[in-house]
Amino acid sequence: MPTPLPAYLAGYPPSLTEPVAHLLDQGRLGEALRRKYPSAHTLRTDRALYDFVQALRNDFLRNSPQPGKVLFDGKLQSVGRALGTHTRIARVQGGKLKTKHEIRIAAIFREAPPEFLRMIVAHEPAHLREGDHDKAFYALCCHIEPDYHQLEFDTRVYLCHLAAGGTPLWPTAV
Template sequence: MDLPYLRQYPETIQQQVRALVQAGTLGNTLKKRYPDAVHDIQSDARLYEFTMALKQQFMRSSAPISKICFDPKIHIVNNALGLHSQVSRVQGKALKSKNEIRVASLLKTLPMPLLRMIVVHELAHLREKDHNKAFYQLCQHMEPQYHQLELDLRLYLTWQDLAGGAPDATN
């Protein structure tokens, strides 16, 4: 069984996930961990408010963000879970740049801790462009459970794929 969201994880973890899938317990495991999957961040405006509150709390001095939105064009496996881009334009003699954060629209249904992890990840890119040690330290500063949440997100997406869509209470 191919596990596209878990390819970078050790084979031992992939084997554990395969065992959960074969036993039919991956969904129940995630439901126990995240019983409240519903949240109110369903619009670009709410995502903007949520992201800016985190930015204000942890990254006040970082570059401003000009756009934060859910993007229906992001394909989760090919283009990651969200995108941070710096758009540069020439205006007269000056080079102007704008930071944008886009989160895949399919992720609106995630439990709140997993959506927060994605926003934290994209905010960290304001300071650290690469996925290096400093980047992950910043992620953990903003979200101490960052690494566990990232794994859980990948498990959740695996579960969604196997269930054929958004998980519900019957899976």
């Protein structure tokens, strides 16, 4: 009987999760991911991440609000299976309501393939235009990143690898 998978793949059909569980039981899940995604992205600083998000926003979300802050957040990796967050902070300034947007991406993705980061960066800024996880939201994510759904699944598979005690697959060179 295969080891139960962590909750990252809850909601996916058994036809997708059973091969992942089989590879995990054999200790070959990390190897399969490294074969599919051989290298990590090169964005290491919050400034580089901000510039990356701004370039994506300029290409796909021109009329949406500009995020005030974009950063890798070390606290997100342990909070509620979140890959990233988009936060709206409303403040009253001189009788006007001002909204500031922040995008935080789990620090675990500082050392991940560029495809995983592109998927998360497509997801979080899409919230600047679409607030809910509905059909329009996912259509926008797929417009920004055509392989969005496959990349989200593979990212969650990687999180299962880590949750099962696997080591990070794309460590930063020292």
